[in-house]
Amino acid sequence: MTEDNYSTEQRPYHHGDLHQAIVSAALEVLSETQSTEFSLRELARRAGVSHNAPYKHFADKRELLAAVSAVGFELLAKQMTDATKEFDSPRERLGAMARAYICGGVNNPALYRLMFGGYLSGHDHVRPAVEIIAGEKMKALLVDAISDGALGRPIPNTAANKREIDGAILVFWSQMHGLTLLLVDGRVGPSENMVELSESVFQGMLEGLAKRIPAIPAVTWIGSPAPTE
Amino acid sequence: MTEDNYSTEQRPYHHGDLHQAIVSAALEVLSETQSTEFSLRELARRAGVSHNAPYKHFADKRELLAAVSAVGFELLAKQMTDATKEFDSPRERLGAMARAYICGGVNNPALYRLMFGGYLSGHDHVRPAVEIIAGEKMKALLVDAISDGALGRPIPNTAANKREIDGAILVFWSQMHGLTLLLVDGRVGPSENMVELSESVFQGMLEGLAKRIPAIPAVTWIGSPAPTE
DNA sequence: CAAAAAAGTTGACACGGGCAACATTCAATT
């Protein structure tokens, strides 16, 4: 139907903002199919444009996916920022970020996998700048919360504290990244419990397994029978 | 050269164990190219067989990759088992497993990504049985170490302790999984430090960030300048 | 206003996934 209108409406030779349109289409298809195995041609079709038009905006599929990934990082950073707004204590803010991070990942697994998967780091290609910058922004959020005292005491973001902060971020990020992916891949579930799970794991991370093992909701591991409860 | 020999040696119509040969070829190509984007036809070529022969052993590419993934799990489980052999204390054994896990992942990123990536969980397909079983074996290793007392006190693997053990495994696995992938994807580095890093993160996990932030080696985050040291 | 650059179009090619039909070998069963 829209097709017909377009053909009579003699849509202009130039699309207006095809770059944006292609990225949007990619995000759509990615959400719908949860796979990066769509074709550029499919995106072109959706944008109502010839099968080669996208190549005027992206050198190859990789570059398009990089742009999509960058959007993903911006989205996630925004969700994390928003999530912290309603909290005052640094500790609560960090927890909120953890939750937002995990929810963001679970709510669009394919996008999260694209962002962190090897598609873009592979080969000899360098990670595209736009994507790196977006990733940096995310890290800055963590640094802020930690230096504000999320770990129990303030750790000013100075050169002297760099190693310590790096260590904390590494632990935190690994933990959240790992949990997100286990959920996303269905290795552990059910992901409806992700909020409780992230809370538990977050607690466990702060207090240490040797001190107190976090009480987690009943989980199912892939291949195991559902929890009998 | 080998090609020529084959043609004169009138190799038998049946290959002998093509299934195995294809999986091996896949593992080779995967290691070489660090990508799952090879073609079945390429594997067929390597096995010296017609382009459609593999389809007698694998319904489609997915199924082949699942078999490769399963081998990956078995390999990893073996490395973890071996790594624990030289240690007596459960705590050291768990640490050794963590190290082996991370090394295993970093040493063949594409394989690790295949094992845990969404390629196999996506769509409506169910995770292949052989792969699930291999994954279960790995989890059993963790359960053993934990119930033996790796976390400071023994936690018998009883129904009553299920929740606690599940919680511990979830934290541990997420942490290691996440760290492995950050290293594998080059988000944090350099991965030559992976042993020290895994040790630090492991310590941090046991003691808790709120108590003591682990001292980690100087790391580089993607996009950041190399550490000035 | 001409000329170059940008954005889109059409056509072509090679390659890969996967179906179908056929060939060869192996393994049971009689």
Add this chain to the structure above:
DNA sequence: AATTGAATGTTGCCCGTGTCAACTTTTTTG
């Protein structure tokens, strides 16, 4: 030992995709 059905391999084909090349239509710019 002969027959026959199941495994295993092979050849040929179709279709969709990535991507290069050459051409057209706008837009921008000197």
